[in-house]
Amino acid sequence: MVKRTSFEGDSCPIARSLEALGDWWSLLIIREALFGVRRFGEFQSKLGMAKNILSARLRSLVDHGILETAPASDGSAYQEYLLTPKGRGTFPILVALRQWSEAFDDHPEEIATILVDRAKGRPVKKLEMRAEDGRLLSPADTTLKPRPARRRSA
Amino acid sequence: MVKRTSFEGDSCPIARSLEALGDWWSLLIIREALFGVRRFGEFQSKLGMAKNILSARLRSLVDHGILETAPASDGSAYQEYLLTPKGRGTFPILVALRQWSEAFDDHPEEIATILVDRAKGRPVKKLEMRAEDGRLLSPADTTLKPRPARRRSA
DNA sequence: CTCCAGTAGTTGCATGATGAAACCATGTTG
DNA sequence: CAACATGGTTTCATCATGCAACTACTGGAG
Numbered sequence: 001m002v003k004r005t006s007f008e009g010d011s012c013p014i015a016r017s018l019e020a021l022g023d024w025w026s027l028l029i030i031r032e033a034l035f036g037v038r039r040f041g042e043f044q045s046k047l048g049m050a051k052n053i054l055s056a057r058l059r060s061l062v063d064h065g066i067l068e069t070a071p072a073s074d075g076s077a078y079q080e081y082l083l084t085p086k087g088r089g090t091f092p093i094l095v096a097l098r099q100w101s102e103a104f105d106d107h108p109e110e111i112a113t114i115l116v117d118r119a120k121g122r123p124v125k126k127l128e129m130r131a132e133d134g135r136l137l138s139p140a141d142t143t144l145k146p147r148p149a150r151r152r153s154a
Numbered sequence: 155m156v157k158r159t160s161f162e163g164d165s166c167p168i169a170r171s172l173e174a175l176g177d178w179w180s181l182l183i184i185r186e187a188l189f190g191v192r193r194f195g196e197f198q199s200k201l202g203m204a205k206n207i208l209s210a211r212l213r214s215l216v217d218h219g220i221l222e223t224a225p226a227s228d229g230s231a232y233q234e235y236l237l238t239p240k241g242r243g244t245f246p247i248l249v250a251l252r253q254w255s256e257a258f259d260d261h262p263e264e265i266a267t268i269l270v271d272r273a274k275g276r277p278v279k280k281l282e283m284r285a286e287d288g289r290l291l292s293p294a295d296t297t298l299k300p301r302p303a304r305r306r307s308a
Numbered sequence: 309c310t311c312c313a314g315t316a317g318t319t320g321c322a323t324g325a326t327g328a329a330a331c332c333a334t335g336t337t338g
Numbered sequence: 339c340a341a342c343a344t345g346g347t348t349t350c351a352t353c354a355t356g357c358a359a360c361t362a363c364t365g366g367a368g
Contacts, residue, residue, distance in 0.1 A: 004178065004325090004326060004327080004353065004354075005202075005203070005326085005327075007182075009264070011264055011265060011266035011267070012182075012185070012265075012266070012267070013251070013252045013255030013256055013259065013265045013267075014181065014182065014185055014248055014251045014252050014255070015182060016255045016259055016264075016265070017251040017252070017254050017255045018178075018181060018182070018251065021251075021254075022176070022178060022181075023354095024158065024172075024176060024354090024355080025355095027168065027172060027176070028161075028166075028168065028169060028172070031166070031168055034293065039315085039316090040315075040316055040317075041314090041315060041316070044316090048159075049159070049355095049356085050355075050356050050357060050358090051316080051317065051318090051357095052317085052318070052319080052355085052356080052357090053354090053355060053356070054317095055316085055317060055318075056354095056355095065258075065260070077363085077364065077365090078315065078316070078363095078364080079316090085258075086258040088293065089254055089257055089258050090254060091283075091293045092250040092253070092254070092280075092281045092283065093247065093250040093251055093254055094168055095250075095283055096246040096247040096249075096250040096281070097167070097168045097171040097172065097175075097247055098167045098168050098171070099246070100171050100175075100243055100244060100246070100247055101167030101168070101170045101171045102167055103243055104219075104239075104240040104243050105167065105170055106219070110163070110165060110170075111165060111166075111167045111170070111301055112165035112166070112300060112301055113165070113166070113167075113298040113299065113300060113301060114298070114299055114300075114301050114302075115296055115297075115298060116296065116297060116298070116299050117285040117286065117289070117291060117295065117296060118294075118295050118296055118297045119285070119289075119295065120285060120286070120287070121299065122285065122286045123286065124283055124284065124285060124286075124291060124296060125283075125284045125285065125286060125288075126246075127246045127250070127281045127282070127283065128281070128282070128284075129245075129246065129249055129278055129279075129281065130278065130279045130282075131271040131273070131274060131276065131278060131279065132271065132274070132276045132277065132278075132279060133274070134279075135271070135273075137271060137278060139188065139242065139245045140272075141271065141272050141273065142269055142270065142271060142272055142278060143269075143270060143272045144267040144268070144269060144270070145267065145268055145270050145275065146266060146267060146268075147265055147266055147267060147268050148268075158324065158325075158354090158355060158356080159355085159356075177325095178325090178326080193344090193345090194344075194345050194346070195343090195344060195345070198345090203326095203327085204326075204327045204328060204329090205328095205329095205345080205346065205347085206326085206327080206328090206346085206347070206348080207325090207326060207327070208346090209345085209346060209347075210325090210326095230335080230336080230344080231334085231335060231336090232334095232335080232344065232345070233345090
């Protein structure tokens with residue numbers, strides 16, 4: 001069996017995220033969902049992707065608890081795809097991807113939109129990593145520790 | 155011609171990021187690089203991936219300006235792969251992926267490591283989205299605006 | 309009720325991407 | 339130079355992706 005290697009059992013949380021989100025279209029589907037897209041046909045026309053792939057991805061995202069299907073809402077007897085809290089929790093990931101493009105893309109003039117604070121209409125600040133006490137952290141200021149085992153004693 | 159659809163010309167910055175980072179192994183390679191991995195064989199043994207795929211990904215990451223090849227460093231006449239500033243700029247993306255796993259994974263007990271502040275040994279805070287003036291923003295507090303055209307007048 | 313159009317998929321087939329292992333080129337060691 | 343390690347490329351089988359065609363169901367017009 002050759003199969004694409006799965007990261008499912010991997011102990012690295014990044015690999016585990018990619019197991020659910022790392023497929024070619026998944027994050028773009030979630031992006032559309034965050035914009036309010038709910039219907040199959042709407043995803044399909046906005047993303048311009050093949051319907052079979054969309055079908056497979058939607059099912060995978062539902063299986064991973066990122067989307068859930070709801071029966072209707074606009075009268076028609078079809079179903080729609082709604083983000084779960086877990087799905088909405090991907091927002092920082094999308095913001096990080098967006099900001100990385102904005103900062104490093106070779107052709108930033110081709111980027112059509114900017115993410116702004118709705119109240120002021122001003123661009124949002126870059127995501128910052130901070131310590132518990134609020135100190136700003138750079139990558140070099142961080143390190144990995146083994147996860148403390150959850151106590152099993154009484 | 156069938157070919158995987160490319161997001162290269164897409165105006166969405168998220169799609170543009172995924173064009174460079176969205177391949178199945180790319181972010182894990184970058185994760186290792188951020189940990190200090192530099193050599194082909196070291197990537198290969200740590201990630202357990204096929205050498206041909208690693209070779210293709212490394213080349214792609216170099217082409218995208220995320221990694222660069224340097225001639226030596228440890229005496230041997232081989233080359234090594236170093237992160238560029240653009241590559242190091244992916245750190246928030248990896249942190250966002252990690253935190254999403256930590257927050258929403260169905261089996262968080264399988265996650266082996268936690269990212270901590272090196273100085274205090276305490277977990278880093280969750281990434282926060284803030285307005286220019288420092289107000290904390292939720293997804294609903296943000297919206298997209300068309301990018302203001304760069305003035306071409308004299 | 310019947311016909312027609314639209315929505316939401318599924319199925320089939322062609323092709324690109326991926327994975328495992330073998331092969332190779334170069335440098336390094338004895 | 340022979341033997342070995344490093345850093346790949348090539349080969350081939352399988353998986354994933356993409357496109358088109360097809361089906362099932364819904365809703366509305368006549």
